[in-house]
Amino acid sequence: MDIVKHPLNSIRFGINSVFNGKEPWQIVTITSSTVILTLWIYDFIFQDESLIDRGKKTVFNIIKQIPTVRKKIESELETVSKTFEEDVKKTSKNTTYMLDLPAKGLTREDIMNKLDQNLNLGDFDWKGGLVSGAVYYFNPDLIDLISKVYGKTSYTNPLHPDLFPGLCKMEAEVVRMTANLFHGDENVCGSITSGGTESILLACKAFRDYGREVKAIKKPEIVVPTTVHSAFDKAAQFLGLKVRSIPVDTQTYQVDIKAFKRAINSNTVLLVGSAPNFPYGTMDDISAISELGLKYNVPVHVDSCLGGFLTCFMEDAGYPIPLCDFRLPGVSSISADTHKYGFTPKGSSVILYRNKKFRHHQYTITTDWPGGVYGSPSVGGSRPGGSIAVCWAALLNFGKEGYIQATRDIIHTTKYIEKGLRRMKGIFIFGQPATSVVAVGSKDFEIYRLTTALKEKGWNLNILQFPSGLHICITHMHTQPGVADKFLEDVKSSLIELMKTPSQPVEGKMALYGVAQQLSDRSIVADIARTFLDSMYYIPMIEKSEN
Structure with missing residues (x-):
């Protein structure tokens, strides 16, 4: 074999030609710089996030540094924050906040009265089965045992x-x-x-x-x-x-x-x-x-x-x-x-x-x-x-027998609701429900409008995105007599009204979900989520502390 034509020798001769005439310190500097640059490029390319995602974030971060853009974003987030805080105020408008530890311990009767006041905040009838998921079973005898x-x-x-x-x-x-x-x-x-x-x-x-x-x-x-x-x-x-x-x-x-x-x-x-x-x-x-x-x-x-x-x-x-x-x-x-x-x-x-x-x-x-x-x-x-x-x-x-019966009731109710929804025009079911969740979307109107319409009738459902949708998670609460039929009747009557104006955009708080899906800069969506979480700890400070 001609040693001159061997690939490794070609590489060796090429490297030698690059360093030909260079002093030792130059060779060391070039070699070290090349290794460091190669490692940096490798680390830059092969990070957890792709180049495209990092590029987007960089562009968005630069844009958000523009004073007018930053001011606009801060203003919108402040508006969203106030909206969440107003919801808290509405929910707790008939109660007062305790801002200081009582000077003396309260009596058991006072504590239980305040507990009842707090537990009665909120408008949704979860005991009546109008809520998706959240509470999966409610029975006074079981609560007595658990207590x-x-x-x-x-x-x-x-x-x-x-x-x-x-x-x-x-x-x-x-x-x-x-x-x-x-x-x-x-x-x-x-x-x-x-x-x-x-x-x-x-x-x-x-x-x-x-x-x-x-x-x-x-x-x-x-x-x-x-x-x-x-x-x-x-x-x-x-x-x-x-x-x-x-x-x-x-x-x-x-x-x-x-x-x-x-x-x-x-x-x-x-x-x-x-x-x-x-x-x-x-x-x-x-x-x-x-x-x-x-x-x-x-x-x-x-x-x-x-x-x-x-x-x-x-x-x-x-x-x-x-x-x-x-x-x-x-x-x-x-x-x-x-x-x-x-x-x-x-x-x-x-x-x-x-x-x-x-x-x-x-x-x-x-x-x-x-x-x-x-x-x-x-x-x-x-x-x-x-x-x-x-x-x-x-x-x-419950024992095995109790769980089997509860499962039978829940799955039966789920399939009953699924069958009823599939018959309705204007909506479709996502995939094939395997257990107790039925998810709904629409190709004819903004599905979040249905969420709003059902909320006005007392229902609390879960919101989906990518694509837009909603779902109901059937619990044992929904197996109570008349609950499934009420849900189907309320969906049907809501659809009749919505289909009269199918092109109408979603309004109110539900519009926020639609906007959030369209935002390419997901960090803004994260900021919106943070303001919502902040609202969970919000206390109207104008209230006087009870002692």
Whole structure:
């Protein structure tokens, strides 16, 4: 072989020609600068956000620095903030705020009177079934039981298992009962958490740390549908994960499995599917995601926070659904909220793992603290023992038979409402509802106008975006006699009026949702959300403190 024509020699000769005649300090400077520049370019190109997204943000930030633009944005945000604050004022107009700690403790009677005043604020009849989701069950006898159980356990804390071993026993029993409902074998384990968000956060932590230890993954990524719960985005922000969001099919509203597969790479620590998702109530193809998990040796999490305590009873209730639990060999973990269709008080949820090796990475362990070796199974250190006890009590109260009957009633009501809505002109149903959520859109008019019209009739529904829509989450409250029929009648009568002027734009507060979707600068939308959250803590300071 001609050594001169060898590719490596060509490169060597090229480099030598570049440095020919250069002094040593020049060679060192050029080499160092080239390496630093190369690393900077690589880091710039391969950041979590794409070049396009970063470019947009840069442009928007520059535009917002223009005095007239900045002033206009600040003015609009101030207007939005005042709108939210006015809503708070209207809601609490017949009450006063306590701004200072009472000089002397109030009597029990005074405290209970003030409690009743606060609980009576608000106009929506959630007990009558006019609210989507939020409250999943209401029964005076159950509340009486829960109150007594919580009263006995309100000051207990499972952080001290030596003091309260019974709490640990109750938590273990809840986890085992739930594992059996999702067809887990004797190795399936888990924990009770404060809600779906914590369950999801812990699952993401567990598989991030598992990926680090087992596969030496330093830049962990999770692959999720765009419809997955926003708690995964929150977990990513907390845990430094990169989220690859995969679009859903515009007909089925299930995640695109082919695109899902393409997103898997050597940094993937977790694949996620919803059973069902929150926006549309559709279920991803968990079986297909499970197969991808097995093929690429990546854990799979099934988010059943919303409907888990329906899916595990639906077959026995006469409404079989595709497999979405531990019977699928690729499923590594499942989250299911007991405080939804488990009908336990807020807030409790269960996170399950196929085996202990995953749960071990959920734990937070500190070995060198002067206060001793510290271990915590969940986000919190101290946890309310009362929440564990009432969760346990509620499960025992219903039993399998009670849950099957409740599931049968809820699914029957959901299908009844879905069938009625499909018959109405002017609206359509997103995909095929899998459990208890029915999502509605329109190609004929601004769907948020229907939200406003139903609100005027007393209904409180959930708003969707990208595309615009609304949904109703059917709970046990909606199975009360006449509620489903009232909903269908109110939708029908509202549609008749709306279709008289289909081109009319949406007005009032609902217009804000439409505008928010059209804003390319999502940071402004985030600012609007912050003003709304601020309003939750707003107190009209003109009120005098009660003592």
